[in-house]
Amino acid sequence: CPQEEDYNDAVKVCQKLNIPLHRVDFVKEYWDYVFTYFLDELKKGRTPNPDIMCNKYIKFDMFAKEARKLGADYIATGHYARIKDGKLLRGVDQDKDQTYFLSQLSNDQLKDVIFPVGELTKTEVREIAKKYDLITATKKDSTGICFIGERNFAKFLKNYLPHQPGKIVDIETNEIFGNHNGLMYYTIGQRKGLNIGGSSDKIFVVGKDLYNNILYVASGDENKYLYSDEALIDTVNWISDNKVDACTAKFRYRQQDIPVTINFTDDNNIIVKYPTLAKAVTPGQACVFYMGDECLGGGIIKEVRRAGEKIKFL
Numbered sequence: 001c002p003q004e005e006d007y008n009d010a011v012k013v014c015q016k017l018n019i020p021l022h023r024v025d026f027v028k029e030y031w032d033y034v035f036t037y038f039l040d041e042l043k044k045g046r047t048p049n050p051d052i053m054c055n056k057y058i059k060f061d062m063f064a065k066e067a068r069k070l071g072a073d074y075i076a077t078g079h080y081a082r083i084k085d086g087k088l089l090r091g092v093d094q095d096k097d098q099t100y101f102l103s104q105l106s107n108d109q110l111k112d113v114i115f116p117v118g119e120l121t122k123t124e125v126r127e128i129a130k131k132y133d134l135i136t137a138t139k140k141d142s143t144g145i146c147f148i149g150e151r152n153f154a155k156f157l158k159n160y161l162p163h164q165p166g167k168i169v170d171i172e173t174n175e176i177f178g179n180h181n182g183l184m185y186y187t188i189g190q191r192k193g194l195n196i197g198g199s200s201d202k203i204f205v206v207g208k209d210l211y212n213n214i215l216y217v218a219s220g221d222e223n224k225y226l227y228s229d230e231a232l233i234d235t236v237n238w239i240s241d242n243k244v245d246a247c248t249a250k251f252r253y254r255q256q257d258i259p260v261t262i263n264f265t266d267d268n269n270i271i272v273k274y275p276t277l278a279k280a281v282t283p284g285q286a287c288v289f290y291m292g293d294e295c296l297g298g299g300i301i302k303e304v305r306r307a308g309e310k311i312k313f314l
Helices: 004-019 027-043 050-069 121-131 154-157
Strands: 079-083 087-090 168-169 174-182 202-207 214-219 227-238 246-250 258-264 270-279 286-293 294-306
Touching: 027 050, 050 270
Parallel strands: 168 214
Antiparallel strands: 079 087, 168 174, 202 214, 227 270, 227 294, 246 258, 246 286, 258 270, 286 294
């Protein structure tokens, strides 16, 4: 989302509603706590979610503290989520629910937060904006990573990480299918953008060998290399005081919840097991836990396993 365009929209909305606008610079903090994390995770071959860290360290920490300096009792954000009796709940609009991105927040961070659109659908929000003649009423939904916007992901990353092309190899036959542009540009389960010709089967990314700079692929969306039944989760955060050993979880945003069991190893690490095989569970992404509509918290996927064994190159 282009920064200046968003700022100009905010200026116009505030003028329309006759409320003051304060602009605060968190560029250094964003670099230190979010962007550096994003780059470090990519270097490890993982697929990070910077929005989760932005919420944890910037919006609901530094921004909230700045708001309190101005005398604010609460902060309100446009996240599609709800808070009821101290619990973080999914937004009414299930298609837009954003509790996945709020899973690293603490109960203390949430106690002075209001989510005004959590009880509304996106359509209802747009209708309200139209009613008050706000410029954002017809604004396009934001997608992708905010600091990249509409720019090409690969071109953007080249400014910060070295370009390291390598081989694309079939994990079963060791056949070389072609060349990749750098392991950081690919994620587990990816099918598009591989530029592999000559095969009638669907080809999926199933692993990365960082040491030898090899991108491993396999044919067909039912291939065993895409599926797992267990994951090691670190950076675990519980919003709820009630830690559970069975609930549902999602391993990617918009993914369907699946039943899981949780084994506690220590305060920061847990093993999550799922009786139904899950597809493309990816290190670096968040595993977020739910009990019905309540978001219990979550952690970051560190290791993916099948039948108790760490999946090679994942």
